[in-house]
Amino acid sequence: MKENVEKPLAAKSIDFTKVLQQIRVFAPATVANMICGFDVLGFAVDFPGDEVVMYKVDQPGVRIRSIKGDDGRLPLDADRNTVSACVQMLLQHLGIQDDIGVEIELIKHMPIGSGLGSSSASTVAGLFAINTLLGNPLTKAELMPFCVEGERLACGHGHADNVAPALMGGITLIRGYNPLDIVSLPVPSELYAGIVFPQVDVPTRDARQLIKEKVLLKDAVTQWGNIAGLIAGLYENDYDLISRSMHDVLIEPTRAILIPEFYEMKRIALEEGALSFGISGSGPSVVAIAKGKEVAERAAARIQAHLDACDIESLKYVSSVNMGGPKVLN
Template sequence: MKGIKIFSPATVANLACGFDVIGLALDFPKDEIFLYKSNNPGIRIHRIHRSSSLPNDPMKNSAFVALQSLLKKYKQRQKFDEKEKIGFEIELIKNILPGSGIGSSAASAAGVVYGANILLGNPFSAIQLIRFAMEGERIASGTAHADNVAPAIMGGVTLIRSYKPLDITKLHTPNKLWVSIIHPQIEVKTSDAREILKQKILMTDAIRQWGNVGALVAGLYREDYELISRSLEDVIVEPIRAMLIPSFYELQVRCKEIGALGGGISGSGPSVFMLSKGNYTAKKVTEVMNRVYSPLQVDYKTYTSPINSQGIKWTQIL
């Protein structure tokens, strides 16, 4: 196989109470990536469509850095003969807007390493691919977090038990769980959103947060939507980051009034997500999001999506 087309999904990280440890994959939107194996050494990004804000310097591009990490490990593992030439050519179609808070950099990083692994004959495990993609996230946000790239690669809802060593499990996902998202067209840099966080937290807040994480996992496995709803509470990160997002608390209140289970800030923002039971309620929640934001002088996009249980998808093109 010489080339592959990849569909790499948007993701929601943190899921309210699960800062840096829980994330889920969306069915929509998705990035499209064309990846070609080449006899010319190195990695080349030929073109990036629908995004003028991504850096021209490849060493600041999450896809380039993630794939570079994979290629370096592949050469080491295969005791690669430097006389042999291997490289990759990339074309990105960015349907997930950079800076949206729904895993734009993660989709690029996860998509290229997933595709390269297939073109190389699948030498790496999912956990190894996540490690490579995390290097792309390090460049994009300053931190090698996995709560976006893990669900992108594994699909569904994922839980990161540990970063050292990296230990990730895929959780059960109720098939009636849907996601509504609103993306205000304002800039919230992940690095900036991390800098404003407190370095110390109260023990009482930590205990409450741990309880919510445990209950959320239990609610997913039991398909207990009421328990899921009660668990979607963030007492540590959200109170600080909410000030960055216009009408955040109004969104929460009005969406829950119409039937949303609950939600919060997607990743570092500015997108806000809400979970609902069923497509009908999720669409009503999205309509409420539109009504809240339509009077504001802020451009925005909305999405309604089921949870993507598969993660990255691909088709052979050559």
């Protein structure tokens, strides 16, 4: 990880007289993969998301005060919780782990295991909070490897398709990892997401294990063309090209079997005029990507009504693309 971060700053570069006493930060949920861009594309949404409240305390070290909204599923142990563990890494990188103490309150506003980047939102909120508390010694680009390490701790795979948009905002492309290379892409102004989270359990690790290690060349060529077409459509503000390109022939056919009513939800979304429909991250959340808020609202509402009729509880979110990433709350 450290290969991708500049040489650690000396402790004396932090002006401890100006360190904030308390800060509250929100970081957004994300739609990873953007249907055809497995592990390389993602975008942030305005809501849901997670909050971190961080306090400067006299006793050195990093501790978790409380976690709300997780139904007791997340560890309070600072070494095992991804938020506190990543904060510890950053303080060690800066060389000030023995010079400052912080305590953390984590407030989960989004469901765990939803496919909406729950762990990444929390990690990004925590890292953005400690960096802001210290007077922003690192840029967002320099924070990114710590965010990726948080994903490795959370799910065993250090990917950036959730943390990159959560931290940077907008739509991001992960061009490569050695070194980490994140590219921000244009965002058409009328692009909206209608997200529905069917409340069924699809663990990220299980969903990833279903993915084939080898694919047919013809399918790979189709997928490359779709990714390239999507990026071209974003640059050209061409919604028809975006729609034609957002098709997944590699991952969706396998992961869709884990999501009840997937193909019926897809039919409904496209019938309502969505540009495309697919799985958000590893699922079970699904996303109807649309031109305009009205189409996204209509598609998401009909999908939720269909799930209700199937006795499947769900949550619904409709959002434009979040351009700012994490933010400090008053």
